[in-house]
Amino acid sequence: MTSNTPRTALITGGSSGLGLALARALDAGGWVVVTDARDADRLAAALAGTTVHGVPGDVADAAHRAELTHLVAELGGLDLLVLCSSTLGPLPMRPIAELEPEQIDEVLRSNAGAPVSLLVALTGHLHARGGTLVGISSDAAVSHYETWGAYGASKAALDHFVLTWGVETGLPAYAVDPGDMRTPMHQDAFPGEDISDRPAPETVVPHLLALLGQRPPSGRYVAADVAVPVEVA
Numbered sequence: 001m002t003s004n005t006p007r008t009a010l011i012t013g014g015s016s017g018l019g020l021a022l023a024r025a026l027d028a029g030g031w032v033v034v035t036d037a038r039d040a041d042r043l044a045a046a047l048a049g050t051t052v053h054g055v056p057g058d059v060a061d062a063a064h065r066a067e068l069t070h071l072v073a074e075l076g077g078l079d080l081l082v083l084c085s086s087t088l089g090p091l092p093m094r095p096i097a098e099l100e101p102e103q104i105d106e107v108l109r110s111n112a113g114a115p116v117s118l119l120v121a122l123t124g125h126l127h128a129r130g131g132t133l134v135g136i137s138s139d140a141a142v143s144h145y146e147t148w149g150a151y152g153a154s155k156a157a158l159d160h161f162v163l164t165w166g167v168e169t170g171l172p173a174y175a176v177d178p179g180d181m182r183t184p185m186h187q188d189a190f191p192g193e194d195i196s197d198r199p200a201p202e203t204v205v206p207h208l209l210a211l212l213g214q215r216p217p218s219g220r221y222v223a224a225d226v227a228v229p230v231e232v233a
């Protein structure tokens with residue numbers, strides 16, 4: 001790859017919230033961006049006006065992951081994988097003792113098992129480019145909130161996979177807690193509550209871009225703690 005070759009990123013869950021905000025920012029910055037989401041119409045509408053490759057599908061579907069991997073190969077490689085798609089599990093959120101076994105399995109599979117299977121399929125491409133892995137985490141991965149048990153456990157598992165992958169490959173790997181954001185997922189977690197005081201997901205993007213630019217040691221980061229360089233006019 002020459003220095004003029006655009007960098008390529010795959011972001012899961014790019015029709016809404018943080019995944020969409022990051023996809024738009026990287027696209028505007030000249031990256032080749034691939035993203036996905038299950039609702040094809042919403043994905044197409046969200047990506048209108050960008051050059052982002054939108055691939056409808058469920059990250060938990062092996063055929064969809066194969067499609068993403070094939071597209072990455074066609075595009076020539078991968079510099080950045082952001083595992084951002086996520087589910088809260090059954091709504092309204094409920095205590096662990098009220099979860100069905102299938103619901104527990106589904107949250108762990110959607111938020112940890114399936115994204116990590118995508119990572120496994122793309123590890124060769126990341127190695128070839130010295131690429132970076134970002135797993136979007138949550139404070140629920142390290143704190144214990146009533147009704148957040150399955151989601152929090154899935155995020156803790158994702159963190160563990162991401163950071164162990166970093167140790168095993170020697171490539172930069174970050175588990176990033178974005179903090180509260182005003183998104184559909186957040187509204188689902190707090191039904192009926194006014195969440196207009198939460199920051200927009202676009203406010204997290206400069207911190208993610210700073211992380212990618214600075215490439216600090218692999219580890220767990222809170223996005224707001226990653227300093228954004230001040231632009232000199």
Ligand SMILES: NC(=O)c1ccc[n+]([C@@H]2O[C@H](COP(=O)([O-])OP(=O)(O)OC[C@H]3O[C@@H](n4cnc5c(N)ncnc54)[C@H](OP(=O)(O)O)[C@@H]3O)[C@@H](O)[C@H]2O)c1
Binds near residue numbers: 038
């Ligand atoms: N919002 C917060 O306050 C907050 C706080 C801490 C951490 N986070 C984390 O930040 C990340 C982004 O969250 P967000 O709030 O921006 O969410 P969001 O606005 O609800 O967007 C979630 C995106 O993921 C897609 N998605 C969900 N499940 C998928 C699957 N199985 N396969 C493919 N795509 C899937 C959704 O589209 P479809 O539904 O069409 O698939 C959508 O594009 C998540 O990892 C979340 O856990 C959020």
